[in-house]
Amino acid sequence: MRKKFLSAVGVVCTAALLFTGCGANQTGETGVEKNDKVYKIGVTQYADHPSLDNCREGFIQGLANEGFKEGENIEIETVNAQAEMSKATQIAQTFASAGKDLVCGIATPSAQALYASCAEKNIPVIFNAISDPVAAKLAKSETEALPGITGISDKLPVEDQLKLIREILPDAKKIGIIYTTGEANSVSTIEEYKKLAPTYGFEIVDKGITKQAEIPQVMDVILTQVDCISNLTDNTVVAALGVVLEKANAAKIPVFGSEEEQVKNGCVASAGLDYVKLGVQAGEMAAKVLKGTKIDTIPFETLKETKYTFNEDAAKALGITISAETLAKAK
Template sequence: MQQSITGWLWGAWLILCWACANAQPAPVLILKSREGALYEPVVQSLVNELKRKTPDLNPPIFSLTGSKTDAEIVRNLLERKPRVIVAIGTDAALQLKQHTHSLPESQRPIVVFTMVLDPVALGLVPGAEQSDPHFVGVALTVRPQRQFRALLDVAPQAKRIGVVYNPNDATSTRLIQQARDDAEKLGIQLVEASATKPEEVPQALNTLKNQIDAFWLIPDPVCAAPQPFQQIQAFVSERKLPLLAFSDSYVRRGALMAVGPDLAEQGVLAAELVQQILNGTPAETLPLLTPRRLLSYYNTAQARRIGIAIPDMLLNLAEKVFDQ
């Protein structure tokens, strides 16, 4: 009998300990903009880096769905009262900005964002040199000059670079302004065409006929969606023009080349910011981080089709070379 009571007390004590441990709010939570393969390298590198420095840190991971339930997901997450929330992707960052803005100052977590193209244009931080007391992070932005230089290494004759963008998109507009400045520094011309919706892309391409030596695809939803990309690809293939993209997925589908950030590095950089915040560094004193390492991708089959010989040195340095 005594043994039975002792066993019951021991079990009750274990349950109580488990409940107390689970009642403690997690210091760090992760919110992804969506489920899917795109964010997996970021999540994996983020978690690995956090655990490397703090082995007992095991942040729960949540995902938005792109539906009306997103608001409830964020509210439930905030009820856990985490110290830091890592927002992966633009949707997650904007949802957190919307739902934390009205919270009392003492209840607002610090949001560390990553995989956000232009956090300044989105109002997440005041500027590139200044973070917000509750928002700090890693921009996905790559300065156009770095992409243009890579293009010129492959196609030095490309002096007129065409681009289609949505002038109503704040992120695209800031990127184009940077591109104008960078093109001027490199002695090349940026030839612009605008499209406010995918249906306008063919008309925009029509204005670029006989005006460009290469095409630059930017991460603008209007022109980077599957159908507009097919139209752009057909346009450049017919004219044997180099197509410079921002992601390896477009090179796999026929772009000549792409130069873009290392997505795994986005997670590592976010983990660095999280660790500094957990160690007591005020978020507003931390800088907006940008990619340190760029990856290059080439499509040698497309290079042959348009008569371009990519130097072996560049192919050897590439993250991946496609031949299809």
């Protein structure tokens, strides 16, 4: 009787192996479980500018790297808040009501809105392009995540930027920075600039704004007080980069960017970040969560590699020569 029972179990398990591996998940080379589930992902970015666009494209690429591809096993809905906090909140609430499997917020306001609306519904939130997640109240500490949220920080390499400005402008004394007073990332970055600037012989002249319409007037004032401008990744200011560059170029004051796209658009140089890589890192982190890793156990990560970018035409137009040694940093 016992032999017959064992034989029956063997038949059942053999049959089961054909379908489930006798209890084990069937996975492909990427480790994604083979099933019919299509994960619904919501992505919202706060503003429409190239660096955040790069984050979004990188996020999709990072998911694909880990086996999650649109049209196969994920559906991605992307919505832009057009730099309006009320719209960011509305988008987050819509994602929460739709019961997304995971959401991603690109830039602080969008990430904060998602966390407020989605975390309580147990929808995992991945943030991207947040300079100071702790100050933005999106992380408990650098090593401890808050429940339901984690992501990637784009903390700027401020010291590398100061070194670069000193190399290109050996006689400069004052650096101007315009920032949004309500953006936590910008406030914390200004503090770091002020802390490090004296080491390199600089004084920081900062001007706070509350909305984009204030930028032209503030530029008129700050350009009379500084030797150059260093632009942050402040969403409001970056959205008006054309105005900043137009006024600075007219005054023959160089503007240094904080990433490649700003330099492409006319800034002289930057010691900044690669926002495509930033997005890829966030996408790969999101894939871990979709594969079953508990989000609360994943502390946020920071992209640490500095990317140097130069615009020699912009420099030449201002009478600035960048040495071959400095240009070599881009390689």
